[in-house]
Amino acid sequence: MRILGALIHIAFAAIFANKLRSGLTFIGILFGVTSVMTIMSFLEGAMGTIEKQLQALGPSTFMVSKMMMAFSEDEFLEKMKRKPITLEQADLIDRECQLCDKVSPRMFTGEDIKYGSQRLRDVGIMAGKSNLIDIVDIQVAQGRFHSSEDDLYRRKVVFIGDLIRETFFEGVDPLGQVIKIGSRKYTVIGIAKKRGSMFGESQDDFVIIPLSTAVRQFGLPRRGGVFLTVKAISVDRLEETMDEVRLLLRTTRKVPYADKDDFDMETAESILERFNQFTMMFRLVFVGISGISLVIGGIVVMNIMMVSVTERTREIGIRKSLGAKQKHILLQFLFESVILTLSGGVAGVALGFLVAQALAGKVDLDINPSAVAISAGLIVSTGIGLIFGIYPAMKAARLDPIKALSYE
Amino acid sequence: MPLIETDNLWKTYTMGSEKVHALRSVSLTIEKGEYVAIMGPSGSGKSTLMNLIGCLDSPTQGEYWLNEKRVSIMNDNELATIRNREIGFVFQTFNLLPRATSLHNVELPLIYNGTSASTRDEMAKAALTKVNLADRIMHKPSELSGGQRQRVAVARALVNNPSIILADEPTGNLDSKTSEEIMRLFVDLHRAGNTIITVTHELSVAKHAHRVLSILDGKIASDESISESQRNGYTD
Numbered sequence: 097m098r099i100l101g102a103l104i105h106i107a108f109a110a111i112f113a114n115k116l117r118s119g120l121t122f123i124g125i126l127f128g129v130t131s132v133m134t135i136m137s138f139l140e141g142a143m144g145t146i147e148k149q150l151q152a153l154g155p156s157t158f159m160v161s162k163m164m165m166a167f168s169e170d171e172f173l174e175k176m177k178r179k180p181i182t183l184e185q186a187d188l189i190d191r192e193c194q195l196c197d198k199v200s201p202r203m204f205t206g207e208d209i210k211y212g213s214q215r216l217r218d219v220g221i222m223a224g225k226s227n228l229i230d231i232v233d234i235q236v237a238q239g240r241f242h243s244s245e246d247d248l249y250r251r252k253v254v255f256i257g258d259l260i261r262e263t264f265f266e267g268v269d270p271l272g273q274v275i276k277i278g279s280r281k282y283t284v285i286g287i288a289k290k291r292g293s294m295f296g297e298s299q300d301d302f303v304i305i306p307l308s309t310a311v312r313q314f315g316l317p318r319r320g321g322v323f324l325t326v327k328a329i330s331v332d333r334l335e336e337t338m339d340e341v342r343l344l345l346r347t348t349r350k351v352p353y354a355d356k357d358d359f360d361m362e363t364a365e366s367i368l369e370r371f372n373q374f375t376m377m378f379r380l381v382f383v384g385i386s387g388i389s390l391v392i393g394g395i396v397v398m399n400i401m402m403v404s405v406t407e408r409t410r411e412i413g414i415r416k417s418l419g420a421k422q423k424h425i426l427l428q429f430l431f432e433s434v435i436l437t438l439s440g441g442v443a444g445v446a447l448g449f450l451v452a453q454a455l456a457g458k459v460d461l462d463i464n465p466s467a468v469a470i471s472a473g474l475i476v477s478t479g480i481g482l483i484f485g486i487y488p489a490m491k492a493a494r495l496d497p498i499k500a501l502s503y504e
Numbered sequence: 505m506p507l508i509e510t511d512n513l514w515k516t517y518t519m520g521s522e523k524v525h526a527l528r529s530v531s532l533t534i535e536k537g538e539y540v541a542i543m544g545p546s547g548s549g550k551s552t553l554m555n556l557i558g559c560l561d562s563p564t565q566g567e568y569w570l571n572e573k574r575v576s577i578m579n580d581n582e583l584a585t586i587r588n589r590e591i592g593f594v595f596q597t598f599n600l601l602p603r604a605t606s607l608h609n610v611e612l613p614l615i616y617n618g619t620s621a622s623t624r625d626e627m628a629k630a631a632l633t634k635v636n637l638a639d640r641i642m643h644k645p646s647e648l649s650g651g652q653r654q655r656v657a658v659a660r661a662l663v664n665n666p667s668i669i670l671a672d673e674p675t676g677n678l679d680s681k682t683s684e685e686i687m688r689l690f691v692d693l694h695r696a697g698n699t700i701i702t703v704t705h706e707l708s709v710a711k712h713a714h715r716v717l718s719i720l721d722g723k724i725a726s727d728e729s730i731s732e733s734q735r736n737g738y739t740d
Contacts, residue, residue: 098618098619098620098621099615099616099618101621102615102621103615106615109603109604113603410599411601413599414599414600414601414612415612415616416584416587417558417560417587417593417599418587418588418593418612418613418616418660419584419585419587419588419589419613419616419617420584420616421580421581421584421585421616422580422581422584423581424616497560498555498560498561501560501595501599
């Protein structure tokens with residue numbers, strides 16, 4: 097142990113004695129680790145944001161629609177051919193499902209909306225029942241969400257996102273104002289709290305209207321149909337609940353016994369899992385490409401250590417003549433390369449994280465230092481010091497003391 | 505058993521297809537406390553003999569016992585341990601680490617046998633005091649004169665209390681006045697009980713020794729004791 101401590105000390109002394117050379121090595125690793133860390137933090141931040149969105153659903157909730165996700169063209173085309181889930185089917189589940197706590201049908205469309213002479217093009221329109229507010233990540237800031245009576249009587253009332261309020265009603269109380277969605281007039285009854293943006297897209301660019309009103313005005317969207325969000329009575333009975341809904345839907349949609357479901361059912365967890373799987377290759381490629389710079393950094397380390405060993409041949413000879421064993425010389429040089437790469441790694445982890453955060457600010461991602469990314473950065477930089485330092489260190493350790501002593 | 509005993513030592517180098525015998529059947533014994541000079545012209549094999557005695561190299565053939573250890577069959581790492589414990593080298597070119605202080609240079613052998621930092625410091629200071637350099641411990645070699653550098657090297661050779669001090673042309677890079685100073689230091693060390701072997705081709709260096717071994721063509725040509733009167737007035 098005492099010898100190790102002294103060898104580490106010697107390694108540090110050599111590093112500080114050659115500031116230029118050490119600095120270059122340090123920078124080589126710093127840039128490599130920085131680029132890997134930036135990419136990793138960025139990807140993790142993106143995945144984290146998606147995860148957070150999905151988890152807002154809650155663990156006992158699942159979604160049903162004719163198509164939730166498609167990861168290939170074939171899958172997409174096949175699912176497109178399915179019949180949409182209708183409002184009647186949604187109502188049937190709501191009535192019949194014993195294990196369902198809440199069934200919330202939703203549909204989506206897009207229309208231009210107008211207020212006086214102002215116009216917003218192709219605004220996302222979400223339509224749902226009064227319980228929609230319980231299952232989406234939207235809060236009421238002012239006024240109210242629509243009630244079951246509004247839905248029952250197909251009232252033309254609208255709950256608006258913050259961006260709509262900001263655009264149309266600067267300095268005006270929006271409540272009670274009338275806006276036009278498509279060709280019909282709607283009365284504003286509530287305003288949502290600002291949600292901010294994600295991936296650079298505003299999340300406040302929406303209006304919500306009662307489902308029955310929407311069906312009368314727009315019909316059932318042929319492409320998507322109704323999306324169902326179902327909350328089971330408990331997390332433990334999620335599987336059972338999904339089975340019950342599946343059975344009800346298969347029966348009413350008359351799916352033959354041996355056929356697969358002609359609709360998708362996904363929980364937040366299953367969506368996340370499939371999304372992770374789908375993006376895995378993509379993420380690996382990104383990290384791999386940025387890893388190339390680390391390999392280049394490693395080659396720089398090896399090169400510089402080789403020069404260092406050659407330059408210090410005589411020193412090695414002196415040390416050996418005084419009783420340094422091969423392992424002592426080996427460790428001395430290995431410590432030197434690892435100290436250099438590890439310090440480059442530490443700085444790279446910090447810098448990479450800062451760069452990722454600066455970039456993330458532009459696209460509204462939330463980036464936090466993760467234990468995985470930090471330990472990966474540190475382990476990889478240590479590994480590079482070991483892998484690319486071992487050959488020069490072995491070369492040093494194996495020098496013949498007599499030849500090394502007479503080296504000029 | 506003598507401190508050093510070699511039996512029939514051979515060292516053969518292969519250069520291409522030719523075999524060069526640097527040492528041919530050298531057998532010698534050196535007792536503890538002796539002051540021996542090994543002399544010979546360049547190419548005589550005296551450096552090869554020094555490398556073998558100093559455990560920097562292994563013989564091609566023959567036996568070598570140092571302090572009752574059979575060195576001739578040892579591997580690299582075992583030889584390193586022997587060099588560390590039994591031998592203190594003094595080289596012609598000093599071979600100090602240029603960036604290190606006198607103190608660090610002297611404590612180097614102690615690092616490799618696991619001596620604690622505080623003990624290293626103490627022992628290195630004591631060794632530097634023995635060579636009258638107590639006031640130069642934080643100086644780097646470039647800040648010292650040639651004679652002072654060689655004295656740092658002597659302190660480094662002494663620090664671990666080795667069985668032999670092995671000096672290779674210790675005055676080769678020094679002027680005559682400084683050479684005398686270093687030779688006096690060796691005489692003092694010998695008087696204090698150290699075993700000293702110097703390799704030299706200079707008679708002025710050899711004549712301080714009590715015994716001179718002459719090497720010629722890889723063989724011991726002569727082995728003579730030197731009487732007190734021949735030792736240029738130095739007495740011990």
